[in-house]
Amino acid sequence: MQSRDNLEVPKEIIGKRIRQFRREIGFTVEELAKKAGVSQSMISQIERGQTNPSLDTLWKLSYYLEVPVFSFFKNINSSQVYVTKRAEQKEMTMLHPNVIYRLISTGLDRRFELFELIVQPGEVAHLPQLAHQGEETGYIIQGELEVVIEEKTYYLETGDSIHFDSKLHHKFHNPGDKDAIGIWLMLPSATHT
Secondary structure, three states: OOOHHHOOOOHHHHHHHHHHHHHHHOOOHHHHHHHHOOOHHHHHHHHOOOOOOOHHHHHHHHHHHOOOHHHHHOOOOOOOOOOOOHHHOOEEOOOOOOEEEEEOOOOOOOOOEEEEEEEOOOOOOOOOOEOOOOEEEEEEEEOEEEEEEOOEEEEEEOOOEEEEEOOOOEEEEOOOOOOEEEEEEEEOOHHHO
16 A cells, blocks of 8 residues: 555546546547537546646536546456445545545445545635536534535534435535534436446
């Protein structure tokens, strides 16, 4: 296992997966580049593992390829049993710096993504709502969380759950004074099940 000091982004693996998903959905490099708002050469360099895409670019690619963003980072493993120790679970922050995603499912071959959602307290009115392909189900295990979907706010406390279509613009707000923690299930669109 690599030490945290020597970790490198697995850009070759990410690139191969993006190419695979692009081909599965039937996009040319030019079509995907146009949709994601980047150049054709950028998509080509990403697919060949020559550059690290930004999280913003990965988010857009996951949306147009209709796959969860975590699918770019999955381990290639043919095992039927997967154990991931907490210290090995990948943490990511996307476009909202107050939200941390800890991937707790590995090797599930894109059927679904299971992660711990940690939402730190703080104001998010200035942050944009996000939308992507698929569905989400969440269960709050600690604290309180407001899930803003389109123009409506849903208030959740410990023990509450929510399910929604991820194509609806949404964001998370923690109105409390300690981290809100939930277990979140993300199902990709039917295209990739």
